[in-house]
């Protein structure tokens with residue numbers, strides 16, 4: 001039986017016209033071309049309260065956080081595009097990770113959504129360095145929760161000039177380098193599970 005990698009693609013932005021959502025969709029295309037099944041998740045569709053331990057103790061894990069956890073559990077790979085906010089990852093992304101890191105039941109293993117998943121990270125910004133400083137923090141955080149983050153990453157500067165109307169990138173080399181991120185995750189998962 002052949003193995004089909006399952007990859008969840010999402011961005012740390014809920015903005016309707018988010019450049020990072022566009023970016024992660026390009027990487028998703030690369031993963032699909034390499035044989036993966038990719039689910040795109042728009043975090044706007046799963047609004048979450050700011051993580052609060054009292055809220056969790058009193059009301060449990062919110063339904064949308066449980067849905068996020070289920071989606072993560074069901075995929076072995078992640079493609080994550082993170083906007084850079086004040087030189088770090090966005091609060092939207094950090095909050096989603098914080099909720100997903102909470103066990104839904106006492107017998108759920110620690111960090112079950114994240115442990116030994118394979119990820120590629122990327123960022124896009126209208127600024128000159130493409131959000132690269134945020135990726136340093138994101139890589140460190142994901143590593144600490146046992147995600148295997150692949151070494152290649154891409155930061156797209158001046159992103160407001162980067163996309164065609166159909167969602168592809170104007171620069172074919174940039175398009176290829178981002179598709180490659182998705183391909184890398186698909187191929188690594190196939191090596192690990194083949």
Ligand SMILES: Cc1cc2nc3c(=O)[nH]c(=O)nc-3n(C[C@H](O)[C@H](O)[C@H](O)COP(=O)(O)O)c2cc1C
Pocket residue numbers: 011013014015017018019020021083084085086087088124125126127128129130131
């Ligand atoms: C609170 C805030 C902080 C920001 N800080 C940075 C930053 O440190 N570096 C950067 O390149 N862009 C920064 N930006 C600009 C974002 O890169 C830009 O809004 C981008 O389009 C957000 O990603 P999105 O298009 O996926 O929503 C910041 C924007 C906001 C609202």
